[in-house]
Amino acid sequence: QVQLVESGGGLVQAGGSLRLSCAGSGLIFSRYTMGWFRQAPGKKREFVAAIIRSGGDTYYADSVKGRFAISRDNAKNTVYLQMNSLQLEDTALYYCAADIRGLGSPKSAVYEYWGQGTPVTVSS
Numbered sequence: 001q002v003q004l005v006e007s008g009g010g011l012v013q014a015g016g017s018l019r020l021s022c023a024g025s026g027l028i029f030s031r032y033t034m035g036w037f038r039q040a041p042g043k044k045r046e047f048v049a050a051i052i053r054s055g056g057d058t059y060y061a062d063s064v065k066g067r068f069a070i071s072r073d074n075a076k077n078t079v080y081l082q083m084n085s086l087q088l089e090d091t092a093l094y095y096c097a098a099d100i101r102g103l104g105s106p107k108s109a110v111y112e113y114w115g116q117g118t119p120v121t122v123s124s
Contacts, residue, residue: 001026002024002025002026002027002098002113003024003025003026003115004022004023004024004096004097004098004113004114004115005022005023005024005025005115005116006020006021006022006094006095006096006115006116006117006118007020007021007022007023007118008020008021008118009094009118009119009120010119010120010121011121011123012086012120012121012122012123013086013122013123013124014086014087014088014122014123014124015085015086016086016122017082017083017084017085017086018083018086018120019080019081019082019083020036020080020081020083020094020096020118020120021078021079021080022034022036022078022079022080022081022096022115023076023077023078024077024078024079024098024113025077027098027113029074029077029098030053030054030074031053031100031102032053032098032099032100032102032113033050033051033052033053033098033099033100033101033102033103033104033105034050034051034070034072034079034096034097034098034099035047035048035049035050035051035096035097035098035099035104035105035106035111036048036049036050036070036079036081036094036095036096036097037094037095037096037097037108037111038090038092038093038094038095038120039092039093039095039117040089040091040092040093043092045095045108046061047061047106047107047108048060048061048064048068048081048094049061049064049068049069049070049081050070050099050104050105050106051070051071051072051079051104052102052103052104053074053102055071055072055074057104058070058104059104059106061106063089064083064090067083067084067085067086068081068082068083068084069081069082069084070082079096081094081096083120086120086122087122088122088123088124089122090120090122091120091121091122092119092120093117093118093119093120094117094118094119094120095114095115095116095117096114096115097111097112097113097114097115098111098112098113098114099111099112100112
């Protein structure tokens with residue numbers, strides 16, 4: 001079956017950096033647009049970034065533009081999220097997701113497969 005497994009989360013001070021990874025299995029990874037979403041305690045899940053199949057086009061939420069970078073390595077079935085200049089409000093559970101339609105949508109409902117999430121905590 002399809003599995004998406006996130007890793008790389010942890011505790012970091014404000015202004016620091018983290019790199020999240022999401023490894024996929026059970027799917028033809030290169031055929032899927034991959035997205036990152038996050039959900040902070042008491043808040044709705046929100047879009048962070050997406051990258052289309054070939055990696056040529058990327059999309060970001062306004063709140064992370066210029067600080068986060070999404071990339072992928074289809075040979076390794078892995079998508080990454082480099083997070084720099086982390087802020088307290090970036091604290092959340094971060095999920096990766098896969099969308100066969102490949103549109104880079106910010107809407108979580110269009111993504112078919114989801115990982116279990118990796119926690120990111122930014123401290124002051």
